[in-house]
Amino acid sequence: MTQGKIVTRFPPSPTGYLHIGGARTALFNWLLAKQNGGKFILRIEDTDKARSSEEATQAILESMEWLGLDWDEGPYFQSRRTPIYDAFIDRLLSSGKAYYCQCTPEELEKKREVAKSRGLKPKYDGTCRELGLGPEAGSVVRLKSPLTGKTHLKDLVKGSISFNNDELDDLILKRSDGSPTYHMAVVADDISLGITHVIRGDDHVNNTPRQILIYQALSESLPDYAHVPLILGPDKARLSKRHGATSVLAYRDMGYLPHALINALSRLGWSYGDQEIFTLDELIEKFSLENVGKAAGVFNAEKLLDLNAHYIKEAETLSLAKALLPFLDRLGIKDPDPNLVAKAVDTLKIRCKTLLEMAEGALFYFQEDMSYEQKGDQKFLKPAFLDLLEDLRRRLEQWTDFTEKGLEELFIAFMDAKQIKLGKIAQPLRVALTGKTASPGIFEVMNVLGKEKVLERIRKAIDHIQKKVNE
RNA sequence: GUCCCCAUCGUCUAGUCUGGUCCAGGACACUGGCCUUUCACGCCGGCAACACCGGUUCAAAUCCGGUUGGGGACGCCA
Numbered sequence: 001m002t003q004g005k006i007v008t009r010f011p012p013s014p015t016g017y018l019h020i021g022g023a024r025t026a027l028f029n030w031l032l033a034k035q036n037g038g039k040f041i042l043r044i045e046d047t048d049k050a051r052s053s054e055e056a057t058q059a060i061l062e063s064m065e066w067l068g069l070d071w072d073e074g075p076y077f078q079s080r081r082t083p084i085y086d087a088f089i090d091r092l093l094s095s096g097k098a099y100y101c102q103c104t105p106e107e108l109e110k111k112r113e114v115a116k117s118r119g120l121k122p123k124y125d126g127t128c129r130e131l132g133l134g135p136e137a138g139s140v141v142r143l144k145s146p147l148t149g150k151t152h153l154k155d156l157v158k159g160s161i162s163f164n165n166d167e168l169d170d171l172i173l174k175r176s177d178g179s180p181t182y183h184m185a186v187v188a189d190d191i192s193l194g195i196t197h198v199i200r201g202d203d204h205v206n207n208t209p210r211q212i213l214i215y216q217a218l219s220e221s222l223p224d225y226a227h228v229p230l231i232l233g234p235d236k237a238r239l240s241k242r243h244g245a246t247s248v249l250a251y252r253d254m255g256y257l258p259h260a261l262i263n264a265l266s267r268l269g270w271s272y273g274d275q276e277i278f279t280l281d282e283l284i285e286k287f288s289l290e291n292v293g294k295a296a297g298v299f300n301a302e303k304l305l306d307l308n309a310h311y312i313k314e315a316e317t318l319s320l321a322k323a324l325l326p327f328l329d330r331l332g333i334k335d336p337d338p339n340l341v342a343k344a345v346d347t348l349k350i351r352c353k354t355l356l357e358m359a360e361g362a363l364f365y366f367q368e369d370m371s372y373e374q375k376g377d378q379k380f381l382k383p384a385f386l387d388l389l390e391d392l393r394r395r396l397e398q399w400t401d402f403t404e405k406g407l408e409e410l411f412i413a414f415m416d417a418k419q420i421k422l423g424k425i426a427q428p429l430r431v432a433l434t435g436k437t438a439s440p441g442i443f444e445v446m447n448v449l450g451k452e453k454v455l456e457r458i459r460k461a462i463d464h465i466q467k468k469v470n471e
Numbered sequence: 472g473u474c475c476c477c478a479u480c481g482u483c484u485a486g487u488c489u490g491g492u493c494c495a496g497g498a499c500a501c502u503g504g505c506c507u508u509u510c511a512c513g514c515c516g517g518c519a520a521c522a523c524c525g526g527u528u529c530a531a532a533u534c535c536g537g538u539u540g541g542g543g544a545c546g547c548c549a
């Protein structure tokens with residue numbers, strides 16, 4: 001079936017944002033194409049004019065770009081390819097494989113209801129099938145599909161599946177407004193774009209025999225099909241908006257790294273032994289439809305978070321610093337000193353799971369007038385620590401080596417002189433410098449902040465304590 | 472209702488095709504400990520699953536049948 005170059009495609013309909021499930025489908029198609037030096041095509045399925053929107057299209061393209069799923073061709077827009085579909089429909093009409101039908105949507109709806117109430121499958125009853133009707137206003141074109149026999153699907157992940165043709169009805173190919181329906185457009189596009197592999201969600205399994213019937217009526221050869229299992233929410237129902245964040249862009253905005261999402265998505269339904277962490281090159285090399293499972297799976301947001309933490313830890317400081325900028329900006333830190341951002345990132349890398357968390361954790365480095373966390377204020381900025389802080393400040397004033405090593409040296413001497421442990425001074429100092437009881441290592445913080453700010457912040461803390469004393 | 476698909480720890484999964492090496496392995500989460508200036512990181516340990524019933528076989532998570540459970544599809548939506 002498949003000779004030569006592999007051609008895959010991702011065909012979202014622009015009726016909403018790109019969600020996790022769609023992104024995974026796109027990823028699998030992309031990986032298969034990359035792995036085989038093939039082509040990955042992006043096609044926007046916007047035949048439903050009422051529900052499609054430009055915003056959705058943009059959001060989808062933005063999501064794909066952010067994930068790094070670049071396409072070799074397209075985006076093609078189905079709304080601009082009408083002549084192609086018409087040509088296919090004409091072929092079907094002239095070979096007697098399709099016919100005009102004048103049943104109205106209302107009549108059809110009624111028929112469906114009747115069938116359902118009798119416990120039958122609601123399908124078209126063939127009223128116009130043998131009438132030899134011509135094209136008239138309001139008529140649609142239907143496929144004249146076989147009444148008997150079976151249609152077989154050899155699925156690359158599901159195996160062989162067969163359907164009785166009497167389960168399938170004469171589906172509409174062309175609407176009364178002249179536009180092609182989904183099935184017609186998909187088949188016509190996949191043929192004309194030379195698609196060799198159709199990787200899509202499980203929910204299309206039942207559509208596939210209908211599409212196969214169109215290929216057969218057209219005497220065209222079939223692509224290879226691979227239906228990947230659906231992604232479920234925690235309640236085991238198909239993942240949807242009500243399960244919380246499902247859009248790719250939402251994860252970007254929450255501070256996830258694109259590769260963390262890619263890695264998480266790749267492992268949802270696919271596996272490679274016990275390996276959990278994959279570089280992009282490894283995914284391209286190791287991905288295989290054979291290792292795609294058959295069962296639907298629940299999207300595990302916690303695992304994605306863990307993966308994100310992992311990749312943040314591993315990321316280059318400079319690229320992280322750059323990625324952090326929009327998040328700092330959102331928190332009111334405009335045009336920060338790049339040098340300072342990089343240093344801050346270095347201290348926060350191992351303790352943050354998202355960029356958003358990192359930006360929040362970095363705030364104290366940039367704020368001129370930061371406030372004290374209530375708990376830390378009460379516990380550590382009190383008279384009992386006044387002498388300690390004052391003495392420490394005097395020593396720091398004389399000290400020039402603000403490297404971590406140098407500071408440690410000073411502290412050892414200080415602790416020795418005061419006969420205290422580091423914890424005793426570290427916590428009050430931490431609150432004085434960061435406003436919080438939890439922060440990066442105290443020497444790191446001092447080093448990044450620099451002598452001037454450190455002295456200033458200790459001064460402020462001392463004043464703050466004294467104010468309490470006076471009250 | 473009809474048709475299609477699926478079924479291993481709470482979750483993602485390895486193992487199933489080619490039965491024995493699996494009293495079922497890894498990861499996340501949870502949890503005990505170590506490390507430690509806080510928070511983390513890291514390291515060591517623990518908890519935890521073959522849906523059920525029947526068959527085939529010397530032997531079944533693996534093969535077969537049924538049951539139950541879950542998901543999906545039945546549009547002039549995609």
